Amino acid sequence: MVLFEALFKNSAHQNMASSIGNVFSRLLSKKKQANMCLIGEVNTGKSTLANRIGMDFAGKPVSRVSEIPHETRSIQTLEKVDFQKDGTQLELTIIDMPGIATKVDWREFTKYGLNKNEAMTRAKEATKGIIEAIKELNNIDLALVVMDSTRVPFDQVNLTLLGALEMQKKPFIIVANKTDLPEASPEMIKETFPQHIVVPISALTGEGIEDLYEAIAKIAS
Amino acid sequence: MSSSVVRVDFIPEVTVEKLSLPNRLDLILDSVANNKVVVIEKALEPQEELALIQKTMERVDADKFTGIKLFSLKSKVNNGKSFFSKTKELTFSVIAPSDAVQVTDINGILSLSIAQ
Numbered sequence: 001m002v003l004f005e006a007l008f009k010n011s012a013h014q015n016m017a018s019s020i021g022n023v024f025s026r027l028l029s030k031k032k033q034a035n036m037c038l039i040g041e042v043n044t045g046k047s048t049l050a051n052r053i054g055m056d057f058a059g060k061p062v063s064r065v066s067e068i069p070h071e072t073r074s075i076q077t078l079e080k081v082d083f084q085k086d087g088t089q090l091e092l093t094i095i096d097m098p099g100i101a102t103k104v105d106w107r108e109f110t111k112y113g114l115n116k117n118e119a120m121t122r123a124k125e126a127t128k129g130i131i132e133a134i135k136e137l138n139n140i141d142l143a144l145v146v147m148d149s150t151r152v153p154f155d156q157v158n159l160t161l162l163g164a165l166e167m168q169k170k171p172f173i174i175v176a177n178k179t180d181l182p183e184a185s186p187e188m189i190k191e192t193f194p195q196h197i198v199v200p201i202s203a204l205t206g207e208g209i210e211d212l213y214e215a216i217a218k219i220a221s
Numbered sequence: 222m223s224s225s226v227v228r229v230d231f232i233p234e235v236t237v238e239k240l241s242l243p244n245r246l247d248l249i250l251d252s253v254a255n256n257k258v259v260v261i262e263k264a265l266e267p268q269e270e271l272a273l274i275q276k277t278m279e280r281v282d283a284d285k286f287t288g289i290k291l292f293s294l295k296s297k298v299n300n301g302k303s304f305f306s307k308t309k310e311l312t313f314s315v316i317a318p319s320d321a322v323q324v325t326d327i328n329g330i331l332s333l334s335i336a337q
Contacts, residue, residue: 127281
């Protein structure tokens, strides 16, 4: 592409050549490009899973992880992730979304040792993050809807997200996370959503992660 | 009105249909912010629910308003066994103040537990 640009002397022509070069590279590449988001309720392990995928295919984490709710308060992305599984190659942008909630109360954060000011700032940032995440849903190609297998899955946030993705005809996989915990019941998630693909995993231990990669490869191909 | 009394507003489908989405969401949130429970005949669509969550987050205020409880219920009812019988979908949404009301669905029965 650099050689191609070098044939042109002025910068306008070089820019045009660069654009044409980019189009050629994309056409010549066999890899599909996809924006894959991780979305779901708060504290379901989205960032832990994003980090695992990032480490497995790009050697880099995506987000910070914490037990305090709303740790991810702005969209975190990792670009050019070279995903390969079962002959499927994808150039993924991993988008780790803030957790979606219908309520944000700063008092909740004080239970985790934050002072009033820190808690109020966190709450304000969390509300902005939720708005940002909902807007970003329009720009994704594939979604991993991450649910916590230790909770009942009927929460309206889950139903709303799945309904919205279905209406937008965006492909998605339900990830039944936290199977390492003794009280986990991924079967309940499967029973609740029998019409959808449900993959039980533990993002923390890696159990079931290959099944998830197979499901991503299958849905992308 | 005593603080232990929670008012429930039922909004019929005809009223909902007359309103644009932003006006519908404002009506819901104005009521919920005033500690009322809103029941809407004809449930919100998932995209409308996302818009409601977005608008709720814009309104969250440290002490006055922390958010909502949202629940949509959908069930199909058949009015007979004949060939010409029609299946009607009954749907409604319940939107309540997050602190005052607990909304649960147990075996298809919707329960509102109101804090005293």
